[in-house]
Amino acid sequence: MSELLRFATAGSVDDGKSTLIGxxxxxxxxxxxxxxASVADASERMGLEGPNLALLTDGLRAERxxxxxxxxxYRYFATPKRKFIIADTxxxxxxxxxxVTGASTADLAIVLIDARKGVxxxxxxxxxxxxxxRIPHLVIAVNKMDLVDYSEDRFNEIVEEFGSFAAKLDxxxxxxxxxxxxxxxxxxxxxxHMTWFEGSSLLHHLETVHIASDRNLIDARFPVxxxxxxxxxxxxxxxxxAGRVASGVFxxxxxxxxxxxxxxxxxxxxxxxxxxxxxxxxxxxxxxxLEDEIDISRGDMICRPQNQPTSAQDIDAMVCWLADETVLxxxxxxxxxxxxxxxxxxVKNLKYRLDINSLHRDExxxxxxxxxxxxxxxxxxxxxxxxxxxxxxxxxxFILIDEATNATVGAGMILGET
Amino acid sequence: MQCCGVxxxxxxxxRGTSLPFLPLFWNGCVxxxxxxxxxxxxxxxxxxxxxxxxxxxxxxxLFSGGKDSIVMLRLAEKAFWPAKxxxxxxxxxxxxxxxxxxxxxxxxxxxxGIKLVVASVQDSIDSGKQVEQKGPRASRNQLQTMTLLDAxxxxxxxxxFGGARRDEEKARSKERVYSFRDEFGQWxxxxxxxxxxxxxxxxxxxGEHIRIFPLSNWTELDIWQYIAEDGIEVxxxxxxxxxxxxxxxxxxxxVTEFVTVMEGEKPETRTVRFRTVGxxxxxxxxxxxxxxxxxxxxxxxxxRVTERGATRADDRASEAAMEDxxxxxxx
Numbered sequence: 001m002s003e004l005l006r007f008a009t010a011g012s013v014d015d016g017k018s019t020l021i022g023x024x025x026x027x028x029x030x031x032x033x034x035x036x037a038s039v040a041d042a043s044e045r046m047g048l049e050g051p052n053l054a055l056l057t058d059g060l061r062a063e064r065x066x067x068x069x070x071x072x073x074y075r076y077f078a079t080p081k082r083k084f085i086i087a088d089t090x091x092x093x094x095x096x097x098x099x100v101t102g103a104s105t106a107d108l109a110i111v112l113i114d115a116r117k118g119v120x121x122x123x124x125x126x127x128x129x130x131x132x133x134r135i136p137h138l139v140i141a142v143n144k145m146d147l148v149d150y151s152e153d154r155f156n157e158i159v160e161e162f163g164s165f166a167a168k169l170d171x172x173x174x175x176x177x178x179x180x181x182x183x184x185x186x187x188x189x190x191x192x193h194m195t196w197f198e199g200s201s202l203l204h205h206l207e208t209v210h211i212a213s214d215r216n217l218i219d220a221r222f223p224v225x226x227x228x229x230x231x232x233x234x235x236x237x238x239x240x241x242a243g244r245v246a247s248g249v250f251x252x253x254x255x256x257x258x259x260x261x262x263x264x265x266x267x268x269x270x271x272x273x274x275x276x277x278x279x280x281x282x283x284x285x286x287x288x289x290l291e292d293e294i295d296i297s298r299g300d301m302i303c304r305p306q307n308q309p310t311s312a313q314d315i316d317a318m319v320c321w322l323a324d325e326t327v328l329x330x331x332x333x334x335x336x337x338x339x340x341x342x343x344x345x346x347v348k349n350l351k352y353r354l355d356i357n358s359l360h361r362d363e364x365x366x367x368x369x370x371x372x373x374x375x376x377x378x379x380x381x382x383x384x385x386x387x388x389x390x391x392x393x394x395x396x397x398f399i400l401i402d403e404a405t406n407a408t409v410g411a412g413m414i415l416g417e418t
Numbered sequence: 419m420q421c422c423g424v425x426x427x428x429x430x431x432x433r434g435t436s437l438p439f440l441p442l443f444w445n446g447c448v449x450x451x452x453x454x455x456x457x458x459x460x461x462x463x464x465x466x467x468x469x470x471x472x473x474x475x476x477x478x479x480l481f482s483g484g485k486d487s488i489v490m491l492r493l494a495e496k497a498f499w500p501a502k503x504x505x506x507x508x509x510x511x512x513x514x515x516x517x518x519x520x521x522x523x524x525x526x527x528x529x530x531g532i533k534l535v536v537a538s539v540q541d542s543i544d545s546g547k548q549v550e551q552k553g554p555r556a557s558r559n560q561l562q563t564m565t566l567l568d569a570x571x572x573x574x575x576x577x578x579f580g581g582a583r584r585d586e587e588k589a590r591s592k593e594r595v596y597s598f599r600d601e602f603g604q605w606x607x608x609x610x611x612x613x614x615x616x617x618x619x620x621x622x623x624x625g626e627h628i629r630i631f632p633l634s635n636w637t638e639l640d641i642w643q644y645i646a647e648d649g650i651e652v653x654x655x656x657x658x659x660x661x662x663x664x665x666x667x668x669x670x671x672x673v674t675e676f677v678t679v680m681e682g683e684k685p686e687t688r689t690v691r692f693r694t695v696g697x698x699x700x701x702x703x704x705x706x707x708x709x710x711x712x713x714x715x716x717x718x719x720x721x722r723v724t725e726r727g728a729t730r731a732d733d734r735a736s737e738a739a740m741e742d743x744x745x746x747x748x749x
Contacts, residue, residue: 001452002454003453003458004458004459029722032721032722032724033722033723034723034724035724071592071607071608071610072592073588073592074584074591074592074634074635075591076584076635078637078639082455083455083637097612100612100614101612101613101614104614104615105615105616212450212452215451217451225465225468225469225472226471226472228498228499228500228501229501230500230501230502231501235500235501238501240500242468242497242498243468244461244464244465244616249451271499271500273495273499279451281451283453283458283461283462283465284453284457284461285460285464285465322612335621337617338617340469340472393615394615394616397614397615399614399615399617399619401621406619406621406623407611408611408612408613408614408619411612411614
């Protein structure tokens with residue numbers, strides 16, 4: 001059985017990110033001949049010396065014309081051990097918006113550092129965003145080792161420098177790998193030039209990093225998506241609650257509580273098209289059947305009576321602002337989407353804006369503009385059933401939607417009840 | 419009954435200090451809480467399909483009879499079972515499809531007891547809204563866009579499921595699961611809504627709509643592995659068979675009433691299969707001996723050419739052919 005690993009890559013134009021991704025795809029035979037031919041063709045027309053692997057992912061006309069990456073590109077490759085989804089996020093333009101988008105579902109993030117330049121402001125920024133989004137595993141790929149003579153000392157300097165910064169962040173698993181994407185050192189196979197490095201190659205790390213226990217299997221949470229009532233002869237009295245387990249485990253016979261009503265009942269059965277299951281865990285999509293007839297609809301949350309999410313209307317969250325035409329400030333009224341529940345929200349106040357380079361908290365800030373983030377208190381028209389984002393990404397996250405333009409303007413990570 | 423239990427050590431690790439509650443989950447049945455990549459993808463797609471059914475007024479599933487829309491339809495079936503799929507399917511019919519595909523479509527729709535809407539490119543031409551391309555290279559592929567947009571408008575559909583995958587093509591690799599279209603059906607790749615976690619924003623004004631791509635994260639190989647694992651039937655033309663074909667632009671086109679064989683093109687019988695199924699006038703076959711699902715999987719695993727690269731003349735028009743068509747409202 002092969003598992004799925006989602007990872008995000010962050011880096012800027014010059015640090016060799018495209019080369020690294022190209023190398024991973026190429027060496028795992030995931031770049032096809034016609035794609036390679038079209039890249040070679042386009043590179044030649046642009047007057048480049050060799051094929052520019054960035055063109056594999058920079059698929060939009062504007063990106064090719066301007067030589068920049070505009071948006072997150074998704075790439076896919078597989079080895080016999082795992083299937084991989086890469087969210088390739090551009091490092092320079094709109095870095096926060098793009099990285100937040102690409103990283104929100106990632107199991108792992110790779111931040112590239114140019115061995116010659118060391119830890120730059122943007123390396124810190126990327127690592128900070130990865131920690132804020134609670135990406136469980138962070139890999140610092142120290143690239144271009146060939147240009148520093150594969151120096152162990154240089155690598156150690158960077159490890160030390162980055163390590164002292166990372167100590168201030170909440171990162172649970174941090175791995176450093178020295179590599180040369182261009183020459184393939186430590187990308188797929190271990191480098192002969194860096195025998196001093198005892199860790200594994202990047203691909204080996206991606207194939208083996210333990211992700212199964214990253215999921216929250218404790219807090220049983222089931223946001224109801226819709227109610228299934230076939231009303232056919234065969235399934236006359238069938239009433240199933242369809243949804244995807246956000247966290248925890250549900251089993252037939254479990255005592256459960258339904259929010260907001262607070263009624264308790266037991267799980268009668270857990271259905272899927274392929275048959276009943278004797279347990280459902282994240283991220284399984286299933287249908288729950290309950291012992292008692294209770295009024296349940298979309299937006300309700302099924303949990304366990306002795307382990308409930310917080311139910312509140314006043315919520316504190318770190319919010320990343322994603323809109324360029326509007327700003328967030330006290331009094332902003334927005335639509336909020338959290339699990340399967342939609343409500344309206346008003347911004348009570350902006351407690352501080354976080355400078356993501358210095359981690360300084362500016363408490364005098366009155367607005368959040370595009371790509372800025374800060375701690376915000378909101379009040380919602382309906383109670384939300386949430387957990388801290390650090391405990392559950394599924395029940396701890398929300399998006400904010402502009403009610404006039406319908407654009408997604410904010411991403412929120414819940415800290416707790418105000 | 420599927421069995422799923424707990425690896426004790428793993429749960430203990432995840433639970434940290436709350437070990438005393440462990441026996442609650444312990445049921446003497448030991449498998450770990452892991453999902454295969456196919457089950458993970460399946461679950462993600464079902465979640466998306468249910469979200470759309472719950473939040474939109476009039477969704478529709480675009481069904482072409484190709485393997486991707488076949489898998490998508492199966493996922494929709496799974497999402498709502500034992501209830502019926504709560505939306506119709508729509509076929510944008512160029513009139514240039516293989517007979518096997520029509521048969522498959524009609525049989526499947528009858529099985530599921532759902533409504534089929536056929537929007538016909540021929541009708542658009544007959545009513546004077548569109549003009550047929552001329553010459554031996556004429557194709558109705560481009561004409562589908564207008565028929566599609568007209569049909570969405572006519573029926574008031576506000577969400578349209580498509581079977582496109584991000585691994586297919588570079589413009590598609592940048593597209594969201596929920597892809598917003600303005601009142602002209604246009605896609606604006608530079609101004610896409612950020613899409614975070616599994617929180618999808620389907621809000622739109624009247625006249626606008628959202629294209630939904632539940633298979634965004636699937637690859638060609640995933641589709642075939644799923645077809646094998648789930649025992650899904652696909653039209654026979656996906657498997658190797660003898661067919662009269664001729665070579666054009668490095669592709670093998672089937673000799674049908676819809677294409678004109680030009681001078682110098684020599685029809686001959688070869689053993690081929692189709693990797694994609696679309697308009698017969700621009701969908702090429704590949705030489706293949708793969709007569710079973712497993713053989714197809716082996717072939718797809720070993721191939722060095724993408725499916726669209728091998729089989730789609732429409733993508734060959736230019737570097738950004740797909741992006742340009744998508745901007746106009748194509749699938």
